[in-house]
Amino acid sequence: MTARIIDGKAIAAKVRSEVAAGVAEFKQKxxxxxxxxxxxxxxxxxxxxxxxxxxxxxxxxxxxxxxxxxxxxxxxxxxxxxxxxxxxxxxxxxxxxxxxxxxxxxxxxxxxxxxPRKDVDGLHPENVGLLFSGHKRFASATPAGVQRMLVEENVQVNGAKVVIVGRSNLVGKPLIGLLLGRGNGANATVTVCHTGTKDLAAETRQADILISATGIPGSITGNMVKPGAVVIDVGTTRVPDSSKKSGFRLAGDVVFDEAKEVASAITPVPGGVGPMTIAMLLTNVLAAAKDHV
Ligand SMILES: NC(=O)c1ccc[n+]([C@@H]2O[C@H](COP(=O)([O-])OP(=O)(O)OC[C@H]3O[C@@H](n4cnc5c(N)ncnc54)[C@H](OP(=O)(O)O)[C@@H]3O)[C@@H](O)[C@H]2O)c1
CATH class of the missing domain: 3.40.50.10860 (Leucine Dehydrogenase, chain A, domain 1)
Structure with a gap:
């Protein structure tokens, strides 16, 4: 199987044009x-x-x-x-x-x-609490971007087994809140892994949707992916690369060439989750402004 490549740039462009229309309407009003x-x-x-x-x-x-x-x-x-x-x-x-x-x-x-009403990164404890108690105000932009991608790609999240690798306040934890919630793009059975997880591969191989946010390039290899799974790679690490003008390239956590042969859909790095983050941040700013008036 060769996976469908999820085009984060295209989905982000769609979100941004929605926000632009929302901003124009807001301004008029x-x-x-x-x-x-x-x-x-x-x-x-x-x-x-x-x-x-x-x-x-x-x-x-x-x-x-x-x-x-x-x-x-x-x-x-x-x-x-x-x-x-x-x-x-x-x-x-x-x-x-x-x-x-x-x-x-x-x-x-x-x-x-x-x-907290201006905390468009969703990191203030009030916003974290609202997310986890089912009254989301702002979700952190990267996790919100992951959820939006899954929805846009028509990935069945409802009832799916999701494994998240990483438990940071910025990525892993808000993802738990979003995907455990109810409604569209949620209602999943969520497992969260970290450095204390005993057998990471045994966990990731159970995942219908595998989301990695370790920041360690190569930490998710092809044999850690269940055949047919959807793989979302949040990792974005600068690794030295003398062939690039900048002297570095961006690497995800997932060994892409291996995982794409096993997964049904996969995000690339760059061009996957990265572009979604800013798009969702703008969504949060528009929501904050609407809440303010
Ligand atoms: N695309 C974007 O816009 C965007 C936005 C935010 C972050 N990122 C990227 O996402 C990655 C993660 O960011 P972060 O802020 O969440 O990083 P972080 O705070 O360093 O958290 C990394 C998490 O991964 C876990 N982990 C690390 N190595 C592991 C391993 N071998 N096995 C299992 N778990 C492991 C850590 O476990 P412990 O808790 O046990 O230490 C921790 O929970 C980074 O590459 C970052 O650049 C991208």
């Missing part, structure tokens, strides 16, 4: 556009690339996208003050603090300081 501010502290090159693409994508759908760029030496008090100011700014409907922050910050403290 309210006379202003939804706004998102992305806060970045320090000079991590990968983070700067992500932040610029978020700003560009926001502008492309007609939103007011801005970046607050702060030096690495920014203090805890200064960053908290910026967050408080953005919380109080009526023109800002979504706030995203780019993670990772420099080591001298307690990331949880900063995330908890964001007004």
């Amino acid at each position: 309210h006379g202003f556009v939804p706004g998102i501010t992305v806060v970045i502290v320090g000079d991590d090159p990968a983070s700067h690339v992500y932040v610029r693409s978020k700003e560009r994508a926001a502008k492309e759908v007609g939103m007011d996208g801005s970046v607050l760029q702060l030096p690495a030496e920014t203090t805890r008090e200064q960053l908290l003050e910026h967050v408080r100011r953005l919380n109080a700014d009526d023109s800002v409907h979504g706030i995203l603090v780019q993670i990772p922050l420099p080591d001298h910050f307690d990331e949880d403290e900063i995330i908890h300081a964001i007004d």
Whole structure:
């Protein structure tokens, strides 16, 4: 079997055009556009690339996208003050603090300081709690993107056995909340694996839908995939590659060439889950703005 390749770029483009239409309608109704501010502290090159693409994508759908760029030496008090100011700014409907922050910050403290109604990354405990109690406000953009992909690809999630590899607050845990929920693209039987899992391959081989978010290239090999499974590779790791102008390439967790011979459908890296993240972030910003008016 050779798997169908799931085109994340095409699905993300569809979501973005839906958001653009929603923004135009919002503007007509309210006379202003939804706004998102992305806060970045320090000079991590990968983070700067992500932040610029978020700003560009926001502008492309007609939103007011801005970046607050702060030096690495920014203090805890200064960053908290910026967050408080953005919380109080009526023109800002979504706030995203780019993670990772420099080591001298307690990331949880900063995330908890964001007004939960503007927390478009869905990481504030109030939003996590709402997700897990069946009253979702914002789900973290990458997991929401995974769910949307499954829906768009007509993958049967209802009743499926889903195995998630990775339990981070950003990816694995919100995915549990989304896929365990009720409704379209949910109602699955969910197993979550991590480094404490005794026999990872025995678990992954049970999966009708296998979602990997380890950040370890090659951690999911073809023989860990059940024949006919749908494989979603969230992993996005920069690995050195001297043949590339940038000096690196992006690698997923899954050994793609092996898994595509076993799976029925699979996401590539790049071009799979990655493009969905920004599209779903924009969806959250529009929802936040609608909630605000
Ligand atoms: N496409 C996107 O837009 C997007 C967005 C977010 C993240 N990502 C990518 O997704 C990947 C994961 O990100 P993250 O933030 O969730 O990473 P993370 O915080 O490092 O979490 C990785 C998780 O994988 C588990 N894990 C690692 N190696 C494992 C192994 N050999 N067997 C079983 N479990 C293992 C870890 O288990 P323990 O908990 O036991 O340590 C942990 O729960 C990264 O490559 C990241 O770049 C992509």
